[in-house]
Structures are given as structure tokens and as C-alpha cells.
């Protein structure tokens with residue numbers, strides 16, 4: 001059986017202490033992953049980042065970082081791409097300080113491009129330039145393009161794989177809620193579908209991409225065009241079903257990091273962990 005790690009996107013609910021104390025707190029809850037949220041900009045100092053990294057290693061909490069939301073590598077406007085790359089560069093450097101293994105980001109928007117292909121090519125070109133710039137400067141984190149929640153955004157499973165195939169150090173970040181919203185509910189309905197995505201990633205990017213597979217989960221509300229809002233696991237009216245995704249992890253035997261993006265972060269991370277423990281005994 002693979003190792004499944006669970007943790008919140010950002011500081012646990014109700015935790016009032018400093019960021020550096022979060023790993024110890026997560027370990028006391030039985031959680032072992034943390035995605036540092038730099039979604040409004042990378043502001044952590046090198047000292048704090050290094051301390052957070054030490055604590056994470058001490059308590060065996062796997063660290064990742066979510067880069068700023070305002071990134072559009074597919075823009076036809078070079079200055080937008082340049083600023084986006086700056087944010088991603090900051091995220092990579094701070095992640096290196098803390099020893100985070102993946103820098104998750106939303107690649108960009110199709111808007112302004114003639115075809116989705118053109119948008120994807122712009123993203124790849126920008127990331128190749130960044131990779132070259134960071135070579136020898138950053139050793140730990142890998143770029144982790146995320147599957148996105150809106151049909152206006154670059155970020156289908158195929159696109160994320162294609163981005164990674166064109167980079168030296170890259171791993172996909174699969175957000176199952178986003179895939180559900182992006183397809184307006186058509187996807188993440190069966191264990192076989194989820195296994196299909198896992199196998200596709202493994203086949204095209206090699207087994208290291210699923211050792212571990214970096215993933216996000218919550219329930220999600222969608223409308224035309226995709227994502228509206230993240231919801232808790234207890235809200236029956238929304239999908240996808242965590243049991244389906246968990247069973248696919250157990251059946252394939254992959255290692256996975258599961259970051260809870262539910263409004264009740266760590267609480268739902270624990271719910272997901274408990275459900276997987278139940279499923280593994282079936």
C-alpha cells in the first residue's frame with residue numbers, strides 16, 4: 001500500500017500560533033502534510049521559511065507551497081508574463097528555503113490566444129525560461145502546474161501533463177474538485193475514471209510523478225464555465241465524492257499528498273484520512 005499524507009492548505013482553523021509552530025500542531029492531530037499558502041504574494045522571510053522547514057522535517061510533515069493566484073503565463077502581453085514569472089520565481093526561492101517539494105500554480109488563461117494550443121505553448125515557453133534562470137539556484141522544489149477549475153483557464157489533465165513533459169523538473173498537481181467543476185460535474189464520478197487519470201500521469205511522466213502524486217480535494221460548487229466555491233465534505237449536495245478518489249489511490253497503490261482546500265481545512269483533512277482508513281479495511 002502506498003503512503004497517503006493529509007494536511008491543510010494553510011494554517012489550521014483556530015490555530016493562533018506562528019506559522020513555524022504549525023508542523024508540531026499538525027503532527028499532534030495526526031496530519032502529515034501542509035501547503036503553505038502564498039496565494040496573495042510570497043512574503044515569508046528566509047529565516048522564517050528555514051525555521052518552518054526544520055520544524056516540518058522534525059515532525060515529518062511534507063511541505064508544498066501554493067504560488068500567488070495572480071499568474072498568467074499564457075498572456076499575449078509580455079509584461080504580464082514577466083510579472084507572473086517574478087511571482088513564481090519568488091515562490092520557488094522561498095520554497096527552496098523551506099524545503100517544500102512542490103510549487104503549485106495555475107498556469108494562465110486562454111483569453112487573448114487564438115487557440116488553446118497557443119496558450120499552452122506560451123505557458124511552456126515561459127516556464128522553460130524560468131527553469132533555465134533558476135538552474136543551480138534552486139534545488140528542492142519542483143514546478144507543479146495545477147488542474148484548474150474553470151474552462152477559461154489552461155489546466156486540463158492533458159495540458160498539465162504536456163507542460164510537465166516539456167520541463168526538466170515538474171510534477172502535476174491534481175485538484176479533483178477543479179476537474180469536477182471544470183467538466184460541470186461530468187468527471188470524477190467513478191473509481192475507474194480516477195484510476196484512468198492516475199495511470200495516464202504515470203504512463204506519460206513516469207512513476208516519480210505518482211510517488212507521491214500531489215493532490216487537492218474539497219467539495220465544490222460549479223456553474224457555467226466551472227468553479228464557484230469550495231465546500232465541506234459534509235455538504236451532501238456537492239461533489240465529488242472523496243470515497244471514489246480514495247479508493248482509486250488504494251487500488252493503484254500510489255503515494256499521494258492530499259491537501260484539504262475545504263473551508264474547514266484540517267478538520268476535513270482528518271475526515272478524509274478517516275474515510276481512507278475505513279476504505280483500506282474493506
Ligand SMILES: [Zn+2]
Pocket residue numbers: 066104105106146
Ligand atoms: Zn490552486
